[in-house]
Amino acid sequence: MEVIVKKNYEEMSKAAATLFAAEIMENPKTILGMATGSTPVGLYKELVKMYEAGDLDFSQVTTFNLDEYIGLAPEHDQSYHYFMNDNLFNHVNINKENVHVPDGVGFEAGEAGKAYEELMAKTGQVEIQLLGLGCNGHIGFNEPADEFTKVTGEIDLTDSTIEANKRFFEKKEDVPRKAVSMGIGTIMRAKKIVLLVNGENKAEILKEVVNGPVTPKVPGSILQFHPHVTVICDEEAAKYL
Numbered sequence: 001m002e003v004i005v006k007k008n009y010e011e012m013s014k015a016a017a018t019l020f021a022a023e024i025m026e027n028p029k030t031i032l033g034m035a036t037g038s039t040p041v042g043l044y045k046e047l048v049k050m051y052e053a054g055d056l057d058f059s060q061v062t063t064f065n066l067d068e069y070i071g072l073a074p075e076h077d078q079s080y081h082y083f084m085n086d087n088l089f090n091h092v093n094i095n096k097e098n099v100h101v102p103d104g105v106g107f108e109a110g111e112a113g114k115a116y117e118e119l120m121a122k123t124g125q126v127e128i129q130l131l132g133l134g135c136n137g138h139i140g141f142n143e144p145a146d147e148f149t150k151v152t153g154e155i156d157l158t159d160s161t162i163e164a165n166k167r168f169f170e171k172k173e174d175v176p177r178k179a180v181s182m183g184i185g186t187i188m189r190a191k192k193i194v195l196l197v198n199g200e201n202k203a204e205i206l207k208e209v210v211n212g213p214v215t216p217k218v219p220g221s222i223l224q225f226h227p228h229v230t231v232i233c234d235e236e237a238a239k240y241l
């Protein structure tokens with residue numbers, strides 16, 4: 001697990017963008033794993049800037065997102081479909097047929113994950129999976145639990161996650177209570193993983209993820225067992241490393 005510490009959020013975002021841009025340039029048909037939340041916004045801005053400068057071609061890129069809230073249609077402005085279009089896909093020349101985000105409304109309970117796993121298996125291995133880190137150590141929406149999830153499925157969100165994500169909604173009651181998320185096993189199948197973490201509020205949990213015991217109580221800690229993980233963080237988040 002390589003840890004790259006950058007001075008601030010902007011430098012962290014630029015460093016991550018360089019990694020993803022290099023992958024797209026070296027392998028125009030690459031399959032990328034995308035993430036949502038506030039952390040990757042700077043990275044996506046950098047990729048759009050590179051595209052607008054004529055340095056990046058997304059036309060043959062395929063993407064898989066980590067997760068989506070259950071109950072939010074793609075048109076809902078707090079859905080992860082909407083987030084990805086608004087922050088990246090609507091601003092580059094990606095073919096939307098090659099963009100995949102779990103479906104939060106179109107399946108019977110339990111079916112969305114199965115369909116997503118089948119699509120991923122048919123499409124191919126994710127080259128680089130981008131991850132953020134929840135304050136409770138979750139990756140995707142894999143919450144602290146008694147065991148690591150194996151495949152994409154439905155997750156009951158913890159109150160701490162609902163609390164952390166309510167800032168994007170009018171009121172806490174509007175935050176969905178369930179999500180479809182790539183499982184830990186699904187995430188670990190990626191060839192490479194980039195974990196982006198910024199801010200002093202993540203310093204304690206990042207220490208657990210990088211140096212603590214590997215336990216499903218801190219889902220991100222599983223990354224210690226992946227052969228190619230790059231953690232890119234700012235100095236605030238690296239405080240205890």
Ligand SMILES: N[C@@H]1[C@@H](O)[C@H](O)[C@@H](COP(=O)(O)O)O[C@@H]1O
Nearest residue numbers: 036037038039132133134140141
């Ligand atoms: N499902 C997302 C995660 O993928 C993300 O990593 C986490 C951290 O969000 P932020 O980057 O806003 O701290 O929030 C949500 O729970």
